[in-house]
Amino acid sequence: MKKFMPVEELARDERFNQITQADRMSDARSAVPANAESTRRSSNRLTPARADASDAARALMHGIFVGEIQALEGAGRTCWDFTTGEEAPFGLKLDMARQAWDEARHVEISLKLGDWMGSDVGQYAENTVLFQAACSNDPVLRLAGVNRALEGLAIDVFTSMKEFGEMAGDPYLEFCEDWMLADEVTHVKMGSDWLRKVTENDPERRKKALEFQSIVDKMFSYGGSRSDSDESSLGIARRFRELAGFTSDENEHIADLGLQALEERKAQIREKQAAAKN
Amino acid sequence: MANPQKPRAPFAPWDRRELPGSFSVEETARRVGHYKWAEMKLFEALGGWIATVPELDIKMRLGTHCYKHAWHAELWHKRLPELREMNPERLTLPANDAMVRFIDAMTEPEAPELTIEKLVGVYRVFIPHFISAYTYHLNNTSEITDMPTIRSIKFILQDEFDDWREGEMLIQSLLETPEEVDRAAAHQAKLEKIMLEAGGIAGPGSIGINTPAPQGAMS
Amino acid sequence: MAITVTPETFSFVSFDSAYIARIANLVAEQLGLTDIDIEIAVDETSPLTRIDVEVTDSLISIRPLSGALEDTRRPRQQSELATTLAMARSMLRARDRLRGGFENAPLDTELSLPQAAAWDTYILGRITRMSIEVKKQAALYNFRNRHGFNDASDHVFEKIWNAETFTWDELSALSANTLTLSA
Numbered sequence: 186m187k188k189f190m191p192v193e194e195l196a197r198d199e200r201f202n203q204i205t206q207a208d209r210m211s212d213a214r215s216a217v218p219a220n221a222e223s224t225r226r227s228s229n230r231l232t233p234a235r236a237d238a239s240d241a242a243r244a245l246m247h248g249i250f251v252g253e254i255q256a257l258e259g260a261g262r263t264c265w266d267f268t269t270g271e272e273a274p275f276g277l278k279l280d281m282a283r284q285a286w287d288e289a290r291h292v293e294i295s296l297k298l299g300d301w302m303g304s305d306v307g308q309y310a311e312n313t314v315l316f317q318a319a320c321s322n323d324p325v326l327r328l329a330g331v332n333r334a335l336e337g338l339a340i341d342v343f344t345s346m347k348e349f350g351e352m353a354g355d356p357y358l359e360f361c362e363d364w365m366l367a368d369e370v371t372h373v374k375m376g377s378d379w380l381r382k383v384t385e386n387d388p389e390r391r392k393k394a395l396e397f398q399s400i401v402d403k404m405f406s407y408g409g410s411r412s413d414s415d416e417s418s419l420g421i422a423r424r425f426r427e428l429a430g431f432t433s434d435e436n437e438h439i440a441d442l443g444l445q446a447l448e449e450r451k452a453q454i455r456e457k458q459a460a461a462k463n
Numbered sequence: 464m465a466n467p468q469k470p471r472a473p474f475a476p477w478d479r480r481e482l483p484g485s486f487s488v489e490e491t492a493r494r495v496g497h498y499k500w501a502e503m504k505l506f507e508a509l510g511g512w513i514a515t516v517p518e519l520d521i522k523m524r525l526g527t528h529c530y531k532h533a534w535h536a537e538l539w540h541k542r543l544p545e546l547r548e549m550n551p552e553r554l555t556l557p558a559n560d561a562m563v564r565f566i567d568a569m570t571e572p573e574a575p576e577l578t579i580e581k582l583v584g585v586y587r588v589f590i591p592h593f594i595s596a597y598t599y600h601l602n603n604t605s606e607i608t609d610m611p612t613i614r615s616i617k618f619i620l621q622d623e624f625d626d627w628r629e630g631e632m633l634i635q636s637l638l639e640t641p642e643e644v645d646r647a648a649a650h651q652a653k654l655e656k657i658m659l660e661a662g663g664i665a666g667p668g669s670i671g672i673n674t675p676a677p678q679g680a681m682s
Numbered sequence: 683m684a685i686t687v688t689p690e691t692f693s694f695v696s697f698d699s700a701y702i703a704r705i706a707n708l709v710a711e712q713l714g715l716t717d718i719d720i721e722i723a724v725d726e727t728s729p730l731t732r733i734d735v736e737v738t739d740s741l742i743s744i745r746p747l748s749g750a751l752e753d754t755r756r757p758r759q760q761s762e763l764a765t766t767l768a769m770a771r772s773m774l775r776a777r778d779r780l781r782g783g784f785e786n787a788p789l790d791t792e793l794s795l796p797q798a799a800a801w802d803t804y805i806l807g808r809i810t811r812m813s814i815e816v817k818k819q820a821a822l823y824n825f826r827n828r829h830g831f832n833d834a835s836d837h838v839f840e841k842i843w844n845a846e847t848f849t850w851d852e853l854s855a856l857s858a859n860t861l862t863l864s865a
């Protein structure tokens with residue numbers, strides 16, 4: 186088995202259809218009104234008040250499910266891709282094995298929740314951006330990408346879903362999201378701790394890792410679907426992020442990135458829609 | 464207990480543990496170092512394979528089992544300094560070259576169609592050899608001086624048995640044609656031959672050497 | 683009757699208007715809606731799944747967002763099943779309003795979320811019996827989201843799901859009652 190697996194090789198059965206972030210971004214349609222000023226301002230936040238709440242929650246749940254698979258694969262690959270000692274400390278790899286177990290449980294939980302909400306495995310396209318963006322060949326960058334950017338996103342998503350479950354009175358959803366959230370906070374903490382430890386005497390490398398994280402964070406703002414704006418379906422879960430070791434500066438940075446991504450996406454949609462109409 | 468001053472035997476009547484054991488501190492450290500090395504290779508391989516198997520149920524099992532073997536490696540890592548090896552890395556070694564070749568051959572299958580080979584290597588060859596080496600160690604070490612190793616082995620063996628059963632059932636569920644049965648058997652034989660050369664997880668003597676016992680004073 | 687579909691050609695998605703019309707025609711025949719014009723205007727600029735339906739005595743106007751006809755596995759591709767479902771849902775809703783005892787139902791935009799969920803359940807239950815594949819668990823989940831996650835709510839869901847001839851008054855009363863029980 187080779188080291189460093191390209192995203193196209195992630196093994197799936199025939200129920201799954203994988204798409205890339207490029208595929209997704211080339212879609213000129215948008216749930217976000219491209220001219221927010223000119224349209225009747227409508228919230229895209231995932232709350233039960235949305236008329237399409239069940240559909241939207243189901244689609245997001247499937248997104249979480251495939252995200253958990255990719256997180257499982259990413260954690261597993263870190264156990265394999267890097268030589269113990271020379272490239273990655275033994276303790277770091279133990280943590281990644283632990284994470285693989287946690288993510289395997291998250292896949293199990295997501296499958297059960299998918300049944301509960303009435304969706305099938307593979308019912309929605311699988312965006313492989315998480316694995317693609319997060320799985321760098323440098324272990325420190327991978328920690329920044331997977332354990333801080335990806336897991337940070339997971340915290341935001343689970344917080345949204347937990348609130349959704351709470352508001353809708355869905356005891357099952359709220360219970361599951363609460364447990365997964367606890368694990369994800371641990372995963373971010375692992376990332377933060379190892380990043381600090383491994384780059385202790387290498388400020389240059391730490392800087393590079395944080396820059397990489399910032400790029401990935403922006404990608405994970407998914408063209409504006411995560412920000413403080415109500416036009417984004419997900420918010421930023423500051424309280425849980427702080428629990429996981431993100432500083433408030435880091436959280437503000439992610440909030441800025443989210444708004445930037447939202448504005449860029451809106452501009453892009455305006456352009457594409459104008460082009461399509463001509 | 465009527466009289467707290469009454470002397471009692473320090474070893475209760477049901478405590479039949481024996482002092483002698485087959486392994487010195489040094490020999491125990493050597494074995495434990497091999498165990499750690501082998502458990503590490505196993506958790507790394509399981510972690511790497513997660514992304515290569517398309518079967519969702521197996522993907523999740525591999526992720527779960529990956530951690531258990533990492534935890535075993537950690538237990539052995541922590542045991543080494545207690546066995547006078549203050550630099551655990553020094554003894555974290557394969558038993559011999561054949562063991563290295565075994566791992567290379569076991570981790571060779573990568574393509575998504577090769578789940579049978581991946582599982583056979585782990586659950587029909589590697590893990591059974593862990594079970595046997597650990598069982599031999601458990602039954603031959605001093606029940607008093609080496610109790611910490613025994614305790615770890617007992618935890619670990621429980622995991623190994625559970626995972627072996629789960630892995631074996633996964634293999635059985637994948638084998639649907641006589642050709643697939645042959646495939647599994649051929650791969651098992653190929654790996655078992657390398658393991659034969661290696662002599663087991665801890666090298667020759669992993670499960671002791673079976674020679675006729677002395678016939679006793681009257682013979 | 684005439685069925686028209688706009689736009690004729692799509693630029694945001696790979697949909698086929700003739701195919702939509704063919705499916706709409708089949709569903710209309712199955713539902714006995716052969717005496718009225720049907721106009722389908724797809725909004726291809728949104729990937730969401732909402733469908734607006736308006737009815738007059740001579741015209742059923744169906745305006746789905748493109749997500750309602752889409753194959754969720756293959757973004758921007760059309761799904762036969764989703765299209766069939768979208769047509770069946772819209773036309774049954776229209777038929778209920780025209781001649782199904784829903785003449786006094788509020789406009790779609792004025793329906794409460796629980797009312798909309800109850801009506802959708804009634805529609806989807808009947809669609810299942812037209813041998814069109816419907817995910818019952820998804821419908822149940824939607825109903826629970828609007829009426830509560832409890833046995834009383836599930837019981838009413840089953841009742842509505844299996845019903846063939848409800849009036850709006852009966853259906854809206856059931857929905858309101860369930861909410862009181864769940865509260």
Ligand SMILES: [Fe+2]
Pocket residue numbers: 253256287288291339369
């Ligand atoms: Fe997770």
Ligand SMILES: [Fe+2]
Pocket residue numbers: 256287288336339368369372
């Ligand atoms: Fe995680």
